[in-house]
């Protein structure tokens with residue numbers, strides 16, 4: 001037996017993206033966004049309502065997407081609860097510091113180790129389509145070969161059913177490989 005839940009946004013794992021942007025004064029902001037994902041080798045789409053971040057992206061045509069991780073759960077949730085429109089000390093209260101991206105006019109959040117640096121391509125009915133022009137990663141999440149390693153980096157995923165955050169789990173297989181056994 002299967003139970004029907006109707007039309008719900010239940011897709012697992014859902015990303016927890018922390019979007020970095022600058023306002024008109026060049027001040028950093030960050031917000032939490034779960035509704036979106038990668039749509040090609042170098043494109044990302046995010047559904048954004050009316051936020052300080054949305055205004056900032058329209059101004060600069062650029063943004064960063066860092067992944068929330070286990071070490072920064074409260075800070076990442078906080079930037080999804082409070083708007084930079086209401087709290088000028090939002091970044092400070094989150095404990096986030098930033099460095100300007102070398103590639104786009106948007107801030108890289110120093111505390112989050114993996115960041116996609118993006119330029120806005122266009123807005124499609126509330127959806128921001130961006131091009132990833134660079135990915136930067138803190139050395140702490142690289143393995144001996146210099147590759148980003150999920151053994152060293154612990155991103156969290158958003159549980160849209162229970163409204164909770166979970167850490168991603170263990171490696172359970174190899175893509176484009178394990179299925180060969182069934183050919």
Ligand SMILES: Cc1cc2nc3c(=O)[nH]c(=O)nc-3n(C[C@H](O)[C@H](O)[C@H](O)COP(=O)(O)O)c2cc1C
Pocket residue numbers: 029030031032033034035036047048049050051052053054077079080081082083084085158
């Ligand atoms: C788990 C979570 C996911 C969220 N996902 C989105 C989203 O995908 N799109 C959106 O517009 N807002 C989303 N929000 C709400 C914004 O993060 C929130 O309104 C934030 O305060 C906006 O900040 P800003 O006005 O400083 O840009 C989410 C919040 C949380 C906690």
